[in-house]
Amino acid sequence: MAENNAAEAPAKKGKLKLIIMLVIIIVLAVGLSVVGTLWFLGDGLPGSDSEDGSNGAPAEPAFVASSYTDIEKALVTTVQAQGRQRYAQVYVSFEAKDPAALQAAETHMPLIRSQLVMVLGGQDFMELQTPEGRRALAQAMLDRVNQVLAQESEPAIDRVLFRNFVVQ
Template sequence: MKTWIALLLALSLPLTALANSGGEEAEGENAAPKVAYYNLVPALVGNFGPGPKLKFYKADIALRVTGSEAEEKVEHHEPLIRNQLVMLFSQQTEASMSGQDAKEKLRLEALKQVQDVLNQEEGKPYVEDLLFNNLIIQ
């Protein structure tokens, strides 16, 4: 029984040393900035497209930023970002929101709009990528 305990301790010591050494590097001056995903909560919901029949969308969006400064800037300008995205989505047609290629084109346009807003307000785009966690049209 004692040998089993000694064996378990001997095997777990290198693992705890590895786990503890990883934190020291991240706290150093040369540590890479932290990548974060800023979720726009609640999801964007609205109607789109011309015509008498109403069409709706629901978009769960995450913005990829690097560093706490970028995350703070995005959070500060979230109302303006949300407005810009709602305006973009409301101008779409059914063809521009359905299909994989159309959604990718819409995603890139949404990213450009968000970066333009932040460039105008802060002089820097801050957002590196925009992801649709979920995009539903009906």
């Protein structure tokens, strides 16, 4: 009986050592995989110094939300067509990162509306029916609005957006 207890004690000690060794190996494997993932997919380990000496300064600029303003009334004008009189009706919005640019656009809205109607009226009817033609119109309108704002020494807007676009 005493011999049976003595034989079981070394067997339990051996299994306990084996379990502890396996747990240590698994913990090390998980830790190394996490460190490896951070190293290869990220920009090094958290808290480590960067190589370019930027001292932890963010590489990307901070996110700045855009602001929008609408031209309340539609821009309506005739457009060039082959022998027929065609109409275009466009509802326009402006996008800018700088709220001062939108405030300036609202201040000079009568001049901007006049210029945008002239830009829209100078377009070809067939071109306005294609996505490329509409993108070109948006760019031409953006250029004209920014030209007006530059003449008034105001900040520029970033984009012209169409809320509704009808040609007939």
